[in-house]
Amino acid sequence: MFDYFPALRPILHRLDPEEAHLWTLRALELGIVPTQPLMLDAALRTTIFGKSIDNPIGLAAGFDKNARVFHKMYRQGFGFTEIGGVTPRPQAGNPRPRLFRLAEDEAVINRMGFNNDGMEAVRGRLVAHRTADMLVGVNLAANIDSEDPADDFVTLARRFSPHADFLTLDISCPNTANGKMFLSPGPLQDLLDRLSAMYGDLSAPKRPALAAKIAPDIEEEELDKILEVLTGFGIDAMILSNTTIDRPEDVRGAQKDERGGMSGRPLFNRSTALLSKVYAKTGGKLPLVGVGGVSSAADAYLKIRAGASVVQLYTALVFQGPAMVTRLKLDLADMLRRDGFQNVAEAIGADHR
Structure with a gap:
């Protein structure tokens, strides 16, 4: 298996991180990124969200916010993908610069x-490119200036339910004013009640699975309250x-003190500890x-042994390229x-x- 990325990485990493990502998306759209070898191994085949997949390695939300290349990423070795985060209305996000590489740490702050x-x-791109054999999730988020964030989630769920295998309620993003409000039990319960009412009238033949995404910075008491609400729902x-x-x-990394959420290697121990704790609880x-x-x-194996049914990644691609997915599956x-x-x-x- 030839890995071209070590030769390409120095060029990409001389670019601004966000520009490098946009060039990567464009290259994938144009079909000039070499595909990974097809690898089907019975040991890796599994089921999640009621659907069988070739392997448990998923592409995390954030890589393909706008559903431009999710369908291409199956040829890079992923077993499932998650697009987004998506808000009801288009939004520009925070001012640039807003994405930072910490090469020494194999980490990213955004x-x-x-x-x-x-x-x-x-939604239009998702419908155009998705095929029945793809397991696809959509990460949902409220607009920054929304006066009713819960209604944003309901609107998104109604619109994407016929086209997704799972919908992620991203209730723990640190980068917007509305990003963490649903970590409070009251607003979270209100959101879930509204979703229940919406799905009660939904004419779609089935609703997608609903997943909640939380951050590793949550305190134990807060976690217990959130779990009580989520499992009750x-x-x-x-x-x-x-x-x-x-x-x-x-x-x-020199930019370690930039404001934002950090992903990558330094997150592994904390996120895996939370995973293990939730599995036990x-x-x-x-x-x-x-x-x-x-x-x-x-x-990946440590997360599975800690309680994960499947895993996702994104930041590792920035530093290792797509061939790492093939190596990961083989190992x-x-x-x-x-x-x-x-x-x-x-x-x-x-x-x-």
Whole structure:
């Protein structure tokens, strides 16, 4: 397997991080990014959100905010994708610069502010490019200036429900005024009540799974309250975790003090600890998506053993390129067999047994 990215990385990393990302999206749209070899291994095949997928490695939200290339990413080795975050109306997000690479740490800090083309444009691309064999999620968010953020979520859910396998309620983004208001039990319960009422009248043959995404900075007491509300509603899954506003002491990058959420390697331990905690608190009965700092098969395997049904990544692509997905899958299959697991599902939560 030839890996072209080490030769390309110095060129990309001389560009502003946001510009480099936009060039990457354009190259994917044009079909000039080499695809990864097709790798089908029975040990990696699994089921999530009622759908069978070839492998448990997903593309996290944020990479493809506007549904431009999600369909191309299956040829880069991903088993599922998540687009967004999407808001009802288009919004520009926060002023630039708003994306920062910490190369020494293989980390990224962002304060993008949910910049996206808006619900109608994103939905149009999703419908145009999605095929029945793709498992696709949509990350939902409220507009920055919304007077009723809960209504934004309901509007988005109604619009995307016929076209998505899962919808993510992003209730923990640190980069907008409305990004964290639903971490309070009262507003969260109101949002879930409105979604229940909406789905009660929804004419679609089935509703997509609903997942809640929270950040690793949550306090124990706050986590317990949020879990009580979510499980009482019957949430279908949780995505753990969002970026962190904390800066671990060993982070070295010159821009480490930039405001925003940090993703990448420094997030791994904290996000995995939260994942393990939620798995234990919910008795392993709730599907969990492990995201935060995954950059190798060992990372993915640790999250699965901690309780993740599937994992997601994004930041690792910035530093390793798409060939890392193929390496990760090969190594993960070897790790599963080494430890006597026939497939991914058998390893979920193994560290709790």
